[in-house]
Amino acid sequence: xxxxxxxxxxxxxxxxxxxxxxxxxxxxxxxxxxxxxxxxxxxxxxxxxxxxxxxxxxxxxxxxxxxxxxxxxxxxxxxxxxxxxxxxxxxxxxxxxxxxxxxxxxxxxxxxxxxxxxxxxxxxxxxxxxxxxxxxxxxxxxxxxxxxxxxxxxxxxxxxxxxxxxxxxxxxxxxxxxxxxxxxxxxxxxxxxxxxxxxxxxxxxxxxxxxxxxxxxxxxxxxxxxxxxxxxxxxxxxxxxxxxxxxxxxxxxxxxxxxxxxxxxxxxxxxxxxxxxxxxxxxxxxxxxxxxxxxxxxxxx
Amino acid sequence: xxxxxxxxxxxxxxxxxxxxxxxxxxxxxxxxxxxxxxxxxxxxxxxxxxxxxxxxxxxxxxxxxxxxxxxxxxxxxxxxxxxxxxxxxxxxxxxxxxxxxxxxxxxxxxxxxxxxxxxxxxxxxxxxxxxxxxxxxxxxxxxxxxxxxxxxxxxxxxxxxxxxxxxxxxxxxxxxxxxxxxxxxxxxxxxxxxxxxxxxxxxxxxxxxxxxxxxxxxxxxxxxxxxxxxxxxxxxxxxxxxxxxxxxxxxxxxxxxxxxxxxxxxxxxxxxxxxxxxxxxxxxxxxxxxxxxxxxxxxxxxxxxxxxxxxxxxxxxxxxx
Numbered sequence: 001x002x003x004x005x006x007x008x009x010x011x012x013x014x015x016x017x018x019x020x021x022x023x024x025x026x027x028x029x030x031x032x033x034x035x036x037x038x039x040x041x042x043x044x045x046x047x048x049x050x051x052x053x054x055x056x057x058x059x060x061x062x063x064x065x066x067x068x069x070x071x072x073x074x075x076x077x078x079x080x081x082x083x084x085x086x087x088x089x090x091x092x093x094x095x096x097x098x099x100x101x102x103x104x105x106x107x108x109x110x111x112x113x114x115x116x117x118x119x120x121x122x123x124x125x126x127x128x129x130x131x132x133x134x135x136x137x138x139x140x141x142x143x144x145x146x147x148x149x150x151x152x153x154x155x156x157x158x159x160x161x162x163x164x165x166x167x168x169x170x171x172x173x174x175x176x177x178x179x180x181x182x183x184x185x186x187x188x189x190x191x192x193x194x195x196x197x198x199x200x201x202x203x204x205x206x207x208x209x210x211x212x213x214x215x216x217x218x219x220x221x222x223x224x225x226x227x228x229x230x231x232x233x234x235x236x237x238x239x240x241x242x243x244x245x246x247x248x249x250x251x252x253x254x255x256x257x258x259x260x261x262x263x264x265x266x267x268x269x270x271x272x273x274x275x276x277x278x279x280x281x282x283x284x285x286x287x288x289x290x291x292x293x294x295x296x297x298x299x300x301x
Numbered sequence: 302x303x304x305x306x307x308x309x310x311x312x313x314x315x316x317x318x319x320x321x322x323x324x325x326x327x328x329x330x331x332x333x334x335x336x337x338x339x340x341x342x343x344x345x346x347x348x349x350x351x352x353x354x355x356x357x358x359x360x361x362x363x364x365x366x367x368x369x370x371x372x373x374x375x376x377x378x379x380x381x382x383x384x385x386x387x388x389x390x391x392x393x394x395x396x397x398x399x400x401x402x403x404x405x406x407x408x409x410x411x412x413x414x415x416x417x418x419x420x421x422x423x424x425x426x427x428x429x430x431x432x433x434x435x436x437x438x439x440x441x442x443x444x445x446x447x448x449x450x451x452x453x454x455x456x457x458x459x460x461x462x463x464x465x466x467x468x469x470x471x472x473x474x475x476x477x478x479x480x481x482x483x484x485x486x487x488x489x490x491x492x493x494x495x496x497x498x499x500x501x502x503x504x505x506x507x508x509x510x511x512x513x514x515x516x517x518x519x520x521x522x523x524x525x526x527x528x529x530x531x532x533x534x535x536x537x538x539x540x541x542x543x544x545x546x547x548x549x550x551x552x553x554x555x556x557x558x559x560x561x562x563x564x565x566x567x568x569x570x571x572x573x574x575x576x577x578x579x580x581x582x583x584x585x586x587x588x589x590x591x592x593x594x595x596x597x598x599x600x601x602x603x604x605x606x607x608x609x610x611x612x613x614x615x616x617x618x619x620x621x622x
Contacts, residue, residue, distance in 0.1 A: 009377055022366050030602050032491065033491070034496075034497030035501070036399065036403050039398045039399040042563045043395050043396045047415065050461075050465055051417055051418060052414065053433075055417065058429060061432055076585065100335070100338045103338070106335075107335040110322070111331070113332055117580075119335075120577075121577075121580050123339070128571075129346075129526070129568070129569060130526025130572070131529065132528040132549050132565075133350060133569055133572075136350075136549065136561060137346035137347070137565070140349045140353050140562075141346060147349065148345070168342075171343050194321040198321055229420060232422070233421065233423065233424070235422065235528070236546070253422050253424040255530065256425070257532070258429065263438075265438045268428060268601040272424075275422055275425060276421065279421060282420070283417075291528075295400070
């Protein structure tokens with residue numbers, strides 16, 4: 001560790017690190033590698049034109065509405081029922097993913113079995129498969145006359161064109177977030193700690209619940225939050241399987257699209273504003289959770 | 302150093318030490334649960350696409366490609382990818398350079414802004430461009446009408462929305478790779494008298510080529526498959542602004558299941574190819590790096606599940622053998 005830092009410093013600058021204050025060293029550093037002005041200018045222009053200005057359009061448009069109109073727009077019955085569906089189903093889908101995602105991540109990192117590599121690669125499928133394709137494929141499976149639907153419907157499970165259908169689609173797209181967040185954490189988990197627990201006489205179950213689970217909770221929450229954040233914005237995979245009945249199985253993104261199709265731009269913008277704020281809050285939570293996960297990882301090593 | 306030691310000690314543990322693993326029965330039960338869950342939610346939908354596409358024989362499968370609108374949709378999708386991937390490639394290189402090679406205040410803010418497109422719903426990504434460029438309701442409605450420029454319900458709008466959605470992919474893959482690489486080699490090149498561009502093309506670029514390649518295939522897969530954002534800005538005019546995913550929706554809603562699943566199978570093949578290339582890159586990187594003390598896996602699929610903002614600014618130097 002000590003050799004690393006000294007190496008870094010001598011490699012960094014010919015200037016002795018102790019004699020120059022940190023701030024100045026940074027400025028010198030900036031000058032030695034060329035291209036700061038060019039790349040910084042290009043990056044900032046690109047981000048401003050394509051991300052900041054367009055996103056600010058939502059807020060500026062909304063701020064021109066007036067509080068009463070805004071409140072009316074975001075609290076109409078159709079919109080409120082869509083919030084309930086979106087946030088409620090996303091929550092259950094993310095919870096399901098946190099549970100099964102943990103089992104999948106555990107099995108993939110800790111156990112050896114034939115086909116493990118293939119299964120591991122398959123976990124990424126929801127990231128790579130376009131959402132529209134996922135939507136029609138899931139509908140083909142879970143519709144009343146679908147492959148699985150024909151067996152599930154007689155049992156009273158209405159898997160498509162209901163909130164269950166939305167749940168299936170959101171579970172599909174959220175799964176990799178939990179698995180891919182947990183896998184590296186399980187991988188670097190120090191097995192000596194487990195061994196210590198076992199040698200002190202704890203049963204495997206006790207080791208699992210008192211040593212392993214507490215250490216994995218931050219990563220699990222991160223995965224949950226990522227899956228939830230993805231789920232509330234999801235559109236393509238849901239609209240095919242949800243049936244889109246007003247007040248029943250409409251999700252918020254679909255409501256926004258419907259407002260746009262009716263040229264009801266103010267209401268579409270107002271609802272989008274609410275969803276953007278929700279997304280930003282989630283992004284913040286994810287960042288905090290990730291710092292927490294990191295700090296646990298660093299404390300361990 | 303410490304990590305190498307701990308890894309060596311790890312490897313000396315017998316893999317099936319009874320004290321620190323579960324009973325055999327539980328192990329197999331958990332494997333069974335995991336595989337059935339993945340089978341039900343991931344594997345079966347994938348199989349369903351191909352089975353539904355070939356349901357009425359290969360003849361009908363290939364007949365779909367004689368549909369003029371389908372060909373137009375494929376061409377439009379290729380065009381959109383050809384516009385958005387190079388733009389984000391240049392941006393990704395510039396952003397990764399400015400994030401990893403310099404120190405300054407506000408860097409984590411920059412990274413957060415870079416992440417925003419991941420956090421925004423695709424529908425809202427489309428909406429923001431409608432709010433600016435719509436000829437009826439947009440900010441720029443007047444000048445656009447005056448010069449008769451169409452952006453929304455035309456190719457530029459689809460390209461803009463796609464660029465927005467895929468903006469972080471390449472930068473996000475490059476940043477950790479460049480960060481792990483450090484700055485020493487660039488310093489050496491500059492000391493030996495190479496110019497900035499020469500240093501970039503002969504030192505930096507070869508070092509990050511796999512990260513770059515991976516970022517490009519990811520960005521491309523998303524650009525070709527984007528649905529929500531494009532649906533909002535395109536207007537979905539058959540043969541003109543209908544991309545492949547949008548045309549799949551049209552066919553599906555017209556109860557033309559075979560054609561819809563046929564086109565879906567192309568996009569599924571693209572997804573599978575992306576997964577294969579991803580694993581190939583992982584394997585290459587693992588091979589070229591197995592002597593180095595880099596514990597973090599450089600390639601995890603969703604770029605943003607990696608805590609980038611929380612990464613330390615300076616990585617410990619890789620230990621050369």
